[in-house]
């Protein structure tokens with residue numbers, strides 16, 4: 001089974017994961033309540049950003065992506081220091 005650190009890296013990854021990676025990731029998040037909560041948190045952040053971008057038509061999409069990355073990096077850093 002993957003470690004929580006490996007799972008967090010994969011959750012932050014923007015690459016398209018292969019089927020086996022997705023299955024391993026899903027198994028881990030089903031069995032680990034911390035990673036499952038973390039996955040849901042990231043999902044909420046991404047959905048929130050997407051909704052915000054939808055409403056704000058004059059926002060530069062590259063700037064939004066930058067802000068999302070910075071936010072996720074800070075969240076990841078805070079999470080790793082626990």
Ligand SMILES: [Zn+2]
Pocket residue numbers: 003004007028032034035
């Ligand atoms: Zn975990």
